[in-house]
Amino acid sequence: SYELTQPPSVSVSPGQTARITCSGDALPKKYAYWYxxxxxxxxxxxxxxxxKRPSGIPERFSGxxxxxxxxxxxxxxxxxxEGDYICYSTDPSDHQRGVFGTGTKVTVL
Amino acid sequence: EVRLVQSGAEVKKPGESLKISCKGSGYSFTxxxxxxxxxxxxxxxxxxxxxxxxxxxxxxxxxFQGQVTMSADKSINTAYLQWTSLKASDNAIYYCAxxxxxxxGYGDYWxxxxxxxxxx
Numbered sequence: 595s596y597e598l599t600q601p602p603s604v605s606v607s608p609g610q611t612a613r614i615t616c617s618g619d620a621l622p623k624k625y626a627y628w629y630x631x632x633x634x635x636x637x638x639x640x641x642x643x644x645x646k647r648p649s650g651i652p653e654r655f656s657g658x659x660x661x662x663x664x665x666x667x668x669x670x671x672x673x674x675x676e677g678d679y680i681c682y683s684t685d686p687s688d689h690q691r692g693v694f695g696t697g698t699k700v701t702v703l
Numbered sequence: 704e705v706r707l708v709q710s711g712a713e714v715k716k717p718g719e720s721l722k723i724s725c726k727g728s729g730y731s732f733t734x735x736x737x738x739x740x741x742x743x744x745x746x747x748x749x750x751x752x753x754x755x756x757x758x759x760x761x762x763x764x765x766x767f768q769g770q771v772t773m774s775a776d777k778s779i780n781t782a783y784l785q786w787t788s789l790k791a792s793d794n795a796i797y798y799c800a801x802x803x804x805x806x807x808g809y810g811d812y813w814x815x816x817x818x819x820x821x822x823x
Contacts, residue, residue: 636814682810690806
């Protein structure tokens with residue numbers, strides 16, 4: 595089955611840049627999406643279609659893709675950005691099925 | 704404002720049945736798909752399947768086919784996720800999410816989650 599692989603954790607100092615990667619063989623052909631999930635809360639969409647930002651998401655969140663890797667960048671990380679970040683895409687062998695990444699815990703300290 | 708409001712936490716015994724709900728508001732409920740997502744500490748987020756409230760068309764991820772049933776009552780803008788016989792492995796938080804399309808879609812708005820605890 596299709597997998598999206600993320601690093602388990604990323605640490606960043608306040609004001610610095612955090613980069614979270616998501617690796618998947620089909621990412622050159624399928625969009626990547628990113629969700630932020632804070633402790634005890636539902637996921638929130640922060641990037642869709644590789645690099646688009648939903649209304650209300652701060653400009654410090656940006657997305658990009660290169661080959662089989664998608665990257666979420668938090669420029670000027672703030673304490674409130676701490677949480678889990680999970681990538682999402684579509685199964686290339688079943689276009690109706692969604693697949694979530696393994697998740698990355700971002701610590702801002 | 705788009706909102707998905709899920710039913711409250713449930714505590715059940717193995718073998719019991721359960722139906723949890725997800726009520727949509729602030730948009731045309733029958734024009735969007737509803738996806739269901741399971742979250743566990745061990746496996747993270749898992750996409751379970753998707754259903755279209757307009758005609759109750761449902762598609763299941765192979766891992767969940769035959770394990771759960773997705774349905775909807777469009778007269779009250781509510782989607783459901785149902786089990787006939789719960790197992791301990793069903794312990795999880797379940798989320799519903801609005802999805803704009805069947806193919807290549809994604810959840811743009813999510814419910815707050817329903818915690819399901821199965822314990823003897």
